[in-house]
Amino acid sequence: MTEKTAESSRLKTITLKVNQKEYTVDVEPRMLLSDVLRDELRLTGTHVGCEHGVCGACTIMMDGRPVRSCLVFGVQADQADIVTVEGLESQDGELHPLQNGFWEKHGLQCGFCTPGMLMTACHLLEHNPDPSREEIREAISGNLCRCTGYQGIVDAVEYAAKEMRERAE
Amino acid sequence: MKPAAFDYYRPETLDEVLSLLDEFGYDAKILAGGQSLIPMMNMRLARPPVLIDINGVPGMTGIEVGDSEIVIGGLTRHYMVEHSAEIRDSCPMLAEGIKLIGHSQIRSRGTIGGSIVHADPTAELPVMLTALGGKVTVVSSEDERELTPEELFLTYMTTTIEPNEIVKSVHFPVIAERTGHAIEEFTLRSGDFAIIIAAASVTLDEEGLIESATLCIGGVDGVPVKLDDVTDELIGQAPSDELFAESCAPIVDMVEPEKDIHASVEYRKDLCVALSRRVLKKAADEAKLV
Ligand SMILES: Cc1cc2nc3c(=O)[nH]c(=O)nc-3n(C[C@H](O)[C@@H](O)[C@H](O)COP(=O)(O)OP(=O)(O)OC[C@H]3O[C@@H](n4cnc5c(N)ncnc54)[C@H](O)[C@@H]3O)c2cc1C
Ligand code: FES
Ligand code: FES
Numbered sequence: 001m002t003e004k005t006a007e008s009s010r011l012k013t014i015t016l017k018v019n020q021k022e023y024t025v026d027v028e029p030r031m032l033l034s035d036v037l038r039d040e041l042r043l044t045g046t047h048v049g050c051e052h053g054v055c056g057a058c059t060i061m062m063d064g065r066p067v068r069s070c071l072v073f074g075v076q077a078d079q080a081d082i083v084t085v086e087g088l089e090s091q092d093g094e095l096h097p098l099q100n101g102f103w104e105k106h107g108l109q110c111g112f113c114t115p116g117m118l119m120t121a122c123h124l125l126e127h128n129p130d131p132s133r134e135e136i137r138e139a140i141s142g143n144l145c146r147c148t149g150y151q152g153i154v155d156a157v158e159y160a161a162k163e164m165r166e167r168a169e
Numbered sequence: 170m171k172p173a174a175f176d177y178y179r180p181e182t183l184d185e186v187l188s189l190l191d192e193f194g195y196d197a198k199i200l201a202g203g204q205s206l207i208p209m210m211n212m213r214l215a216r217p218p219v220l221i222d223i224n225g226v227p228g229m230t231g232i233e234v235g236d237s238e239i240v241i242g243g244l245t246r247h248y249m250v251e252h253s254a255e256i257r258d259s260c261p262m263l264a265e266g267i268k269l270i271g272h273s274q275i276r277s278r279g280t281i282g283g284s285i286v287h288a289d290p291t292a293e294l295p296v297m298l299t300a301l302g303g304k305v306t307v308v309s310s311e312d313e314r315e316l317t318p319e320e321l322f323l324t325y326m327t328t329t330i331e332p333n334e335i336v337k338s339v340h341f342p343v344i345a346e347r348t349g350h351a352i353e354e355f356t357l358r359s360g361d362f363a364i365i366i367a368a369a370s371v372t373l374d375e376e377g378l379i380e381s382a383t384l385c386i387g388g389v390d391g392v393p394v395k396l397d398d399v400t401d402e403l404i405g406q407a408p409s410d411e412l413f414a415e416s417c418a419p420i421v422d423m424v425e426p427e428k429d430i431h432a433s434v435e436y437r438k439d440l441c442v443a444l445s446r447r448v449l450k451k452a453a454d455e456a457k458l459v
């Protein structure tokens with residue numbers, strides 16, 4: 001094994017795809033993926049609340065699954081395919097049905113939890129296009145919101161599910 | 170950056186992992202799903218100088234269902250078990266219990282080996298492993314051994330796994346004939362760690378009488394607690410609400426939970442009785458159907 005003394009020797013070069021775009025960055029192994037996204041790639045849509053996995057604000061999609069970006073080291077995302085909240089709207093700037101839903105149904109107040117809520121809901125609707133309110137509640141149970149009381153969020157996800165079903169027809 | 174600095178290794182074979190473990194000993198921690206280790210590092214409750222990331226090691230992920238045994242690779246993620254139709258048929262408790270682990274975002278990364286080695290006594294997997302009489306296979310560069318839950322779990326967050334060892338696979342028995350499984354827990358919010366968790370397996374004979382049963386409770390001690398005194402009483406009897414109520418009542422004196430901000434000792438004891446009754450009944454009802 002190689003000697004590791006100077007801090008700089010800890011730097012690792014990683015390449016990751018975020019919202020269809022490839023990035024190569026040097027990171028220290030202890031840098032969390034949430035910090036890589038926010039500080040290195042300047043994608044500050046991903047929010048950081050608790051940094052120990054409880055609040056869900058940092059939820060992103062990693063290789064097709066919803067993941068806490070505060071519980072993954074950036075080095076572990078080498079070669080991964082990531083979607084953040086910035087990747088939800090279409091190339092021509094049209095909002096995702098979920099984003100419309102949160103707008104129409106007052107699914108947010110301060111908006112801090114919203115990116116994580118959107119990514120979690122996105123995964124739900126991919127696998128369950130017609131969820132019951134109970135299933136929506138279960139799916140977002142790992143995302144804390146301090147403002148809304150969740151009523152508007154559940155309404156918003158229901159609204160988006162309907163819109164997406166109609167579009168698919 | 171929240172965690173303290175560490176050296177990061179990402180070996181590509183199991184042999185490489187084992188030789189790194191030999192080299193670094195107590196200085197090294199295995200990084201599997203990171204869903205328990207990284208929170209502890211973020212809070213600086215843990216500051217391992219070396220992390221050995223096993224996510225690139227082939228052959229440690231997968232589910233194999235044989236005639237009598239299910240073998241799950243140590244690195245198999247919770248969501249894979251959750252969505253396995255084979256597991257639903259061959260070990261209903263595992264299918265049901267795994268969904269109770271955290272939230273989907275946690276189950277995306279958390280692994281079966283990590284949960285077991287983390288050994289939180291209110292976690293679902295240690296309780297299920299104990300209730301079902303499963304085993305883990307542990308390897309080092311010199312040795313391979315199989316451990317029963319009784320040999321594995323020592324106390325809160327502590328197992329008999331040595332720093333040079335890794336959990337290669339976890340084994341559960343395939344559900345026997347005329348057998349039912351059930352697991353239930355009480356949590357403050359969906360997805361939280363349980364306050365009390367109970368799991369039971371009941372096998373009926375051809376007359377519909379109880380042939381064998383196991384009951385295990387988490388959240389009352391440093392390890393999952395098996396209540397054989399309760400289940401021994403059930404053998405030869407016909408399952409009924411009255412039988413389970415009567416046989417579970419003495420559990421209040423068998424368990425010694427501690428109190429904390431969320432629940433008193435008395436409340437926890439009540440939960441043990443109520444959940445035990447419920448899982449035994451549910452398991453017996455399931456057994457009648459098959
Ligand atoms: C918000 C939140 C809620 C949670 N809720 C629950 C819950 O309800 N129930 C529950 O059970 N858990 C819960 N967890 C904990 C987590 O999900 C556990 O699943 C945990 O899965 C550990 O698995 P891991 O692979 O992530 O382990 P890691 O965090 O990678 O490792 C945990 C420990 O095990 C060691 N280790 C890992 N793999 C191996 C191996 N193969 N051989 C030897 N040692 C190994 C590591 O060195 C470390 O000491 C929760 C976590 C969070 C953040
Ligand atoms: S910041 Fe990641 S879950 Fe709270
Ligand atoms: S809108 Fe403020 S935290 Fe959810």
